[in-house]
Amino acid sequence: MKEHKKLYKAGKKWLVATIAVTSFGIVAAQGNVHAATGNQTSLTAIANNGDLQAAQQAVKTQENNVNNAQNNVDHAQKAVLQAQNANSEAQVAVKTAQNKLNVATQAQKAGHTQADIDQLKQTVQSNQHKQQVAQQNLDSANADVKAKVSAQSTAQQSVNALQKQVDQSGETLPEFNFTEDQKSTTQAFVKAVNRILATGSWRSSEFQNLSEFQNWENAMSTQQKVNWQDSSATDQNAKVDLRAMTTAQVKELSQFAAAVMNNLRNELGISNLTGKAVVTEGLIGEAKEVSDIYNKDQPNRIGHYIYALKKAAFDYGLTANDATNADKYSAPVNEYGESLNEGWDSNYTNIVSMADAKKMVVDAIAGMLFNDSNSQMGHAEAMIGLYNNGGNDYVGTSLSFDNTRGIPGHVTHFMQFSSADFANAHSSAEKAKQAAKGIKTVIDNPYESSAQDAKKAEEARNKLSVAKKQLAKITDELTQSRNKVQTAQQNLLTAKQQLNKDQTKLQKMQDEKTPDQLQKDVDVAKANLNSANNKAAEAAVALKKAQNKLNAEQAKLVTAKQHLKAAQDQLAKVEAAHQPSSSAASTATKPSSSAATSAASTATKPSSSAATSATSSATKPSSSAATSAASSATKPSSSAATSAASSATEPSSSAATSAASSATKPSSSAATSAASSATKPSSSAATSAASSATKPSSSAATSAASSATKPSSSAATSAASSAIKLSSCAATSATDSSVLDSVKNANQTVLATITKVDKNDNNIQLPQTGDQYAVGAIIFGAMMAMFGLTVAGMKRKD
Numbered sequence: 001m002k003e004h005k006k007l008y009k010a011g012k013k014w015l016v017a018t019i020a021v022t023s024f025g026i027v028a029a030q031g032n033v034h035a036a037t038g039n040q041t042s043l044t045a046i047a048n049n050g051d052l053q054a055a056q057q058a059v060k061t062q063e064n065n066v067n068n069a070q071n072n073v074d075h076a077q078k079a080v081l082q083a084q085n086a087n088s089e090a091q092v093a094v095k096t097a098q099n100k101l102n103v104a105t106q107a108q109k110a111g112h113t114q115a116d117i118d119q120l121k122q123t124v125q126s127n128q129h130k131q132q133v134a135q136q137n138l139d140s141a142n143a144d145v146k147a148k149v150s151a152q153s154t155a156q157q158s159v160n161a162l163q164k165q166v167d168q169s170g171e172t173l174p175e176f177n178f179t180e181d182q183k184s185t186t187q188a189f190v191k192a193v194n195r196i197l198a199t200g201s202w203r204s205s206e207f208q209n210l211s212e213f214q215n216w217e218n219a220m221s222t223q224q225k226v227n228w229q230d231s232s233a234t235d236q237n238a239k240v241d242l243r244a245m246t247t248a249q250v251k252e253l254s255q256f257a258a259a260v261m262n263n264l265r266n267e268l269g270i271s272n273l274t275g276k277a278v279v280t281e282g283l284i285g286e287a288k289e290v291s292d293i294y295n296k297d298q299p300n301r302i303g304h305y306i307y308a309l310k311k312a313a314f315d316y317g318l319t320a321n322d323a324t325n326a327d328k329y330s331a332p333v334n335e336y337g338e339s340l341n342e343g344w345d346s347n348y349t350n351i352v353s354m355a356d357a358k359k360m361v362v363d364a365i366a367g368m369l370f371n372d373s374n375s376q377m378g379h380a381e382a383m384i385g386l387y388n389n390g391g392n393d394y395v396g397t398s399l400s401f402d403n404t405r406g407i408p409g410h411v412t413h414f415m416q417f418s419s420a421d422f423a424n425a426h427s428s429a430e431k432a433k434q435a436a437k438g439i440k441t442v443i444d445n446p447y448e449s450s451a452q453d454a455k456k457a458e459e460a461r462n463k464l465s466v467a468k469k470q471l472a473k474i475t476d477e478l479t480q481s482r483n484k485v486q487t488a489q490q491n492l493l494t495a496k497q498q499l500n501k502d503q504t505k506l507q508k509m510q511d512e513k514t515p516d517q518l519q520k521d522v523d524v525a526k527a528n529l530n531s532a533n534n535k536a537a538e539a540a541v542a543l544k545k546a547q548n549k550l551n552a553e554q555a556k557l558v559t560a561k562q563h564l565k566a567a568q569d570q571l572a573k574v575e576a577a578h579q580p581s582s583s584a585a586s587t588a589t590k591p592s593s594s595a596a597t598s599a600a601s602t603a604t605k606p607s608s609s610a611a612t613s614a615t616s617s618a619t620k621p622s623s624s625a626a627t628s629a630a631s632s633a634t635k636p637s638s639s640a641a642t643s644a645a646s647s648a649t650e651p652s653s654s655a656a657t658s659a660a661s662s663a664t665k666p667s668s669s670a671a672t673s674a675a676s677s678a679t680k681p682s683s684s685a686a687t688s689a690a691s692s693a694t695k696p697s698s699s700a701a702t703s704a705a706s707s708a709t710k711p712s713s714s715a716a717t718s719a720a721s722s723a724i725k726l727s728s729c730a731a732t733s734a735t736d737s738s739v740l741d742s743v744k745n746a747n748q749t750v751l752a753t754i755t756k757v758d759k760n761d762n763n764i765q766l767p768q769t770g771d772q773y774a775v776g777a778i779i780f781g782a783m784m785a786m787f788g789l790t791v792a793g794m795k796r797k798d
Contacts, residue, residue: 261446282439283396317433
């Protein structure tokens, strides 16, 4: 009886301890409920981040509205600008129409009658006819120019061919291009002189009294030049020293001079009247001696050096008197057959080419022909062979260098004698000298062709002269035709300009509107201006409306951005407050676990190790708790029953210790799983699955998913209930490895459910950190109560 009372008292102590622990767990659970409520509020705010997204979308929408409003303003401004431009154009149109009306009114006053228009039409027709005539004249002038150009080309080809023929007849000799007047007057004068010479008694002064002489002198005194150059490469390369000419050089110059004289006589048409110039051995020697004496004595006077001429004439049997020092003077005339030409130039030197020497001979002959009136034409008479009277004249030519006047000079000596001059020598000594010196010994002249060739050359020269005249005539006519073309072009241009002017005036008169018609144009322009003004006003109103709309949308955008900023700030505060709440929950659960441990220790004393083990399990991290729960759940439940059965025969302390140890393992595991589920939504599913894993059916997974969506207090109660059921059926339930698979499947199902609900319901309440400790305490107290009641019942049976 005493022992029964002791056991009863012990049972009462277990009951009291159980009630105390249970009460403490309830209190802790209430505290955790409050903590969960605060955390739930924070999570609800976080879950409500849909407001933030709505605010962001509102800002984006309003920005689009502002952009649309701005586009409307831009379009409205463009419409205003277009309306203003249209208004300006309309104003210009009104002004233009009014000006035309004013002009028409004045024109009507001036009076453009139909008669004026008809008269102008006739003028236009007349100018059209003038233009046609001018065009015809221009076409005709162009055709004439074309024909003249063709004729000129043909004439030039004929001239070129004849010139080539003349050139091929012998070495090219200079042409003097005598005029017809020069030819005719020369021929007339030579014939008159020949008549006098035929009498056998004459004086040269008589020739100057002839009328033919005056005509000839006037015709020849033109001072014209002969444009000729020696193109022979041989002559250009041959050097001549004018201070010391060789006999060969004097011979070549003499032959060239005689050919030139014969050529000009042919051109003048008097070669049959005056005879031919020939070169003799004696005159070559005489001409060289004259040149040598000039170069030696260098007479410082202009004119014929008498000493040189007299000395040479004496040596060649042309005079009986030898020269003396008294003869060393210069005279304007001479009786020794010399025709002299002098020229000075600073560029002259005594060394020249044979081509230059021949050019000096040609220039000297031209000067004597065309510039000899101051010498009574005496040199010109010698050049044409006037005194020959049909016979030959004998020629020798040389050059000398004069350097007595400070300027270099070239002197040309032409020695000419007729047959009569040779006959004047009467003494045998003179005749002997002539014969010895070869004064009449004629030498061949390479510059002269044969008689037949000379005739052909003469014919070619005559044809060439005619061809040149024809070419000159055609060239003159071509120039006149071209002038006509220019005149015709100018006349055509004038006719076109006048016609265009008259046609423009006529068209203007015909196109002019009456004042009534122009008044209508003014009215239309004014109407258009009024319409433009109205459109401009409407555009301005539309612009103002669009601007007001833009201002309103911009204000809304500012408000939307403010709401977005507020939502962002609230979200930041909630996220910052949520971090320390987990720590606080963890801190709040510590006293409950300690109290449970203390209560267990007080109630069981011998079983303090079991309570400590339970407490230790309750405070492990969620991962460890899950492992522990899985480990405890897989252990065979029969051990608890065996231990409890064996404890019935053992002392109470041992039985209590054994039972507590067996019973508290799954309970602490369940508590740990509950604590783990309170910290993470995903872990809570695993905890519920673990706490229900010992049930024979799969209803534990469904119960866990259901409890995960309820408030934390409900979750704690469900966890405690599941733990109690676990303990009560621990003796009869058998677990294997399939329990772990069921737990994993339950976890996945619960996670999917929580995620779906979290998306669809922003006000969902989730389990919070700290609930696992309260649930653990309740479960622990319940287990202790069940243990106490079991022990008491067993003792009562005994």
